[in-house]
Amino acid sequence: VDQALNYLPHHNNAKNLAEQLVNGSLKLLEVCNASREVLSRLREAVGELRLSDDNLLEVSRYFSTRREIMRDAKELALRLRQVEGEFISENRELSQEESKLIRALRCVSIINISVVESLLQLLSSKVPRSRRQTLLSKLLTGRSKEAGELLEGKGNELSNVDIVVHAAFCKEKSDGEKRVIAQKRLEVLEEGLRGIEEGLNCISSQLAKTRASRSE
Secondary structure, eight states, rough: OOHHOOOOOOOHHHHHHHHHHHHHHHHHHHHHHHHHHHHHHHHHHHHHEEEEEEEEHHHHHHHHHHHHHHHHHHHHHHHEEEEHHHGOOOOOOOOHHHHHHHHHHHHHHHHHHHHHHHHHHHHHHHOOOOOGGGHHHHHHHOOHHHHHHTTOOOHHHHHHHHHHHHHSSSSSSOOHHHHHHHHHHHHHHHHHHHHHHHHHHHHHHHHHHHHHHHHH
């Protein structure tokens, strides 16, 4: 990527397009870093809830953080759509070699955008509301097949964990089995979020490297 960007400015027809791609990459870096911070907040909230002593206050804090993260993720998704526009431009008269380089650069950027977009879709998934608590509890306790499907992770994993946590902790009567399941699901989710965070670190590092190479 860096070699391609360094090559293009030497050709007048591609210079402006190269700068546009660089600007788009810088904006993508900003969104990526912001998304990583939001993801880190969620991972920490999941870890704190997992290690808590089934305290309803901790559960309340978790869902409060989830709602904040959902709003932040939606805002970042809007910014990401604007960034995506940086990689769409009018056709210019480029040599065959330049056209290949531009396509390659766009492809890398689109892949990175898709990764961040998928993350933001996950983070912006809706949080179960308190008024649904009774319905969810009945679903989990009264229909073993549907409960099993939810606990096996069908659908959005983050939303599924929210449902399990609601059913396990947000009830007057304690249910030890559901709490054990919730703790296990929180542990799996925490590990998954950590893996995604590492992936975002790789994307951010590459984008930062590109920015540094262009400023030299």
